[in-house]
Amino acid sequence: MINLIDKFTSFLQDNPFTKNKTKGLIAVSGGVDSVVLLHLFNKLKSEFNFEIGVVHLNHSTREKNSDIDELFVKNLANINNNNFFSKKWNSSTSSNFEELARNARYNFFFDIKKKESYDWIATGHHLDDQAETILMRFIQGNSYRGLKGIPQYQNFLIRPLLDITKNDIILYAKKNSLDFRNDESNNDLKFLRNRLRKNILPKINEINPNFLKSIQNLTNNFNQISNWVDITIDTFKENFSSLDENNNYYVDKDELTKYPIFIQQEIIKSFFSSNNKWRKHIWDRLREFLLFSSTGEYLILDELSKVLKDRKKIFIISNVKKSLEAIFEFKSDGPVSKKIGKYHFNLNKIIHSKKFTSNNSKELIDFDLIKKNH
Amino acid sequence: MINLIDKFTSFLQDNPFTKNKTKGLIAVSGGVDSVVLLHLFNKLKSEFNFEIGVVHLNHSTREKNSDIDELFVKNLANINNNNFFSKKWNSSTSSNFEELARNARYNFFFDIKKKESYDWIATGHHLDDQAETILMRFIQGNSYRGLKGIPQYQNFLIRPLLDITKNDIILYAKKNSLDFRNDESNNDLKFLRNRLRKNILPKINEINPNFLKSIQNLTNNFNQISNWVDITIDTFKENFSSLDENNNYYVDKDELTKYPIFIQQEIIKSFFSSNNKWRKHIWDRLREFLLFSSTGEYLILDELSKVLKDRKKIFIISNVKKSLEAIFEFKSDGPVSKKIGKYHFNLNKIIHSKKFTSNNSKELIDFDLIKKNH
CATH class of the missing domain: 3.40.50.620 (HUPs)
Incomplete structure (x- = not known):
């Protein structure tokens, strides 16, 4: 004893x-x-x-x-x-x-x-x-x-x-x-x-x-591994990240890719609020983005944040919502097509399909739950 | 399916x-x-x-x-x-x-x-x-x-x-x-x-x-963590280890201690044959040694190898056995005291005690199993 x-x-x-x-x-x-x-x-x-x-x-x-x-x-x-x-x-x-x-x-x-x-x-x-x-x-x-x-x-x-x-x-x-x-x-x-x-x-x-x-x-x-990862992330951020004129963080792309992909992911995540827990599919999408996307592509992480791959930098852009200029209303129950800025929006009513898609330009919405402003 | x-x-x-x-x-x-x-x-x-x-x-x-x-x-x-x-x-x-x-x-x-x-x-x-x-x-x-x-x-x-x-x-x-x-x-x-x-x-x-x-x-x-540790070890060895005139490897002590202790241990281990699996108590002893020993101290890892802490370096010394100059025989069943080089050896017969000790200068031997050369 x-x-x-x-x-x-x-x-x-x-x-x-x-x-x-x-x-x-x-x-x-x-x-x-x-x-x-x-x-x-x-x-x-x-x-x-x-x-x-x-x-x-x-x-x-x-x-x-x-x-x-x-x-x-x-x-x-x-x-x-x-x-x-x-x-x-x-x-x-x-x-x-x-x-x-x-x-x-x-x-x-x-x-x-x-x-x-x-x-x-x-x-x-x-x-x-x-x-x-x-x-x-x-x-x-x-x-x-x-x-x-x-x-x-x-x-x-x-x-x-x-x-x-x-x-x-x-x-x-x-x-x-x-x-x-x-x-x-x-x-x-x-x-x-x-x-x-x-x-x-x-x-x-x-x-x-x-x-x-x-x-x-x-x-x-x-515990030791986690601490080491934390120290690695902090050291990286200290040396290879900065703020640009629009108050967005960016990191050096070449330096970032020297690290294993799970560290790269954690470095990007560390720029967002630690209270904001990411579900597995967000980690997966970030992984794909960091490994396989080309210069100029961006990834929307959630409604507030996106990541942009530049030629030498990766930008981390929070509060995307703020940059929305206005709210546009669709006043119809039927199909609608509208051009807003340089974007085309098409709204179609689907009755039976519940098939989700990985296509980021398509969004499935439950019509019955939409608030109507008549 | x-x-x-x-x-x-x-x-x-x-x-x-x-x-x-x-x-x-x-x-x-x-x-x-x-x-x-x-x-x-x-x-x-x-x-x-x-x-x-x-x-x-x-x-x-x-x-x-x-x-x-x-x-x-x-x-x-x-x-x-x-x-x-x-x-x-x-x-x-x-x-x-x-x-x-x-x-x-x-x-x-x-x-x-x-x-x-x-x-x-x-x-x-x-x-x-x-x-x-x-x-x-x-x-x-x-x-x-x-x-x-x-x-x-x-x-x-x-x-x-x-x-x-x-x-x-x-x-x-x-x-x-x-x-x-x-x-x-x-x-x-x-x-x-x-x-x-x-x-x-x-x-x-x-x-x-x-x-x-x-x-x-x-x-x-x-797998990613392990690969990263392997790369870290290789990079460290490339940059901060060398051979001395006696063909012993050494590593830079200050650089080594920048890493978490489990990496320090693995770096030292990497100088020994990878076939040579270490039991847990050896890892533990190495850990204690790296963390707490003073300059000049050394640690015997097994019969073939030891590690020596110098002021600025840590030496990794293999094939310690080779450096033994001779075999000394104790021709007695009773207590013996002998001076060999600068070391004093005392041999005592203990009947009942089986208490092991962490004192490196004491060794408990089963008398009945010793080969007698009369």
Whole structure:
């Protein structure tokens, strides 16, 4: 058995978040992971001079049990003289519950952090969570970026238990006679993560009993690769990109093509907002464009942005919409033909076909959904 | 359903192996994959001016059935006027059977290729094989290098069906009423690959029905990353490494440390024979050495090689053994102390302890296994 206190202490000593910043929020669900996390923080709080607060989001999904969870966590906080913050959350929809719940949790945690001036937030994610996440992303077809897994530090979030197995957490709880709540929804096979945990991971562990250790090496590997790609992109942008007189970025075409195509794609993507997630077909189109298009061609990436291949440069043009000069109206239910500037527009009504086309100059529109301005 | 003939034709047109080199060996086990592969080659052989030979290794594991397989494949070759080469193989051991069988197969194929002057060898590996391989390596803890998967081209080997699913291969066999042999050992759960196929892959496909497509993207991704790392290593070596007067390679320390540690490790490794596979603990020790050792320190990687950190350079020294000046003998069963050159050696007999140490200046030896020269 590992010495969890020692490992935890060295985590706190080494990491930049807890080094000088001592006011921390611990996210506690009431399950064994977060109860152990809170126990460790309270055990070491005088040594590190921590002021510890506890945050809990009541998911309201298990009716009475959710309220008992909240009470249980509140009580834990009181016993330890930790400030306690909680909130009731009601999901309006049952689809996509996991993602909505996660967003609700983190939004609440960050609200409290800001309102109450905490320095950081700690969550109880552990190595088994990491393995489940990596496996899920692997199955769903993520690239190396996804296989980095859950980060140990991210903004103000820290995950001190990320290198610790669930098994070691449970052993610690037993040894210290810690009381905790069981969340039965962890056994609900309607959630993908639970299916992985129950049906697939045990079979993987049969084949490789050190799978958790392997996952640690793998995430480490992919973190390094990702960082290197990021540094490469930044260095490239610093040296081979500029703004033109129209406030559009451009990059040096010859320099760009020295890199493998996946790096070229990421360099172009980096000029757009990082919140703007691209679907796979956009990445594919950009790839085709960079590899095979000729000088003078451009690619419309989405309604706001396009990329233009010049003789020596590739231009990245955002906010294309702004440059639209006017809105043109078609006031007819039948076929229409109109010349606007140097473009010809033809509007035809198609009844049966739902065949989409890769031809960029054709667009299929659901007629019944068009807003009519009579 | 995909048009296999079209896909196969464009594969043959695009690839550098079959473009001008027309004498090819097809590895045929008698199973549906290799039977379809052979059928496609024979169908297109006049168009591409191919001379097709068939190789088959009789594994002798299923007694009479192995011989029927051989006869079946021989017959297929005869019907199509393909040269036929086969050999009986008897595994001397039952452990590690899969790896031994694979080595025996490829050794035989390459022998025939050389002896009979063929240009290339084609195997029937398909996308399901690829997915099994990637999953196996993922579970066993491979890094990005392993997740590249089975290569489509490798030396003289080509795998034209690597992008085709098993399902599409079976459909093609049905449509063309092809006869093939079933290998029952594909159902034997003592083989790891079969356990993956039967127990884990179906559950993964439930979660992501496009898993095979995901695997294609993943291998593509990791192929690009691997190639980029290879290019980076080569470029580094070209620019920042040299030979010193003692025929030892050295690299520029400042330039080396500009790279992420996994690249630094691979650069150092690249100076040693690529056949010489390093176990994980050697990679770990090299990592520690590069990150944390001081000037003047050296690291013994294995009995033949060491790495030395100088003020501005890192030396890579192979064939350390050669530099041993003599063999010194300890002629005693009790404790001994001896000074050799500037080193002090102490030999102590320990009865009970089996505690290993990371101290490089201590070595634990099994006394009973030492050869005595009286």
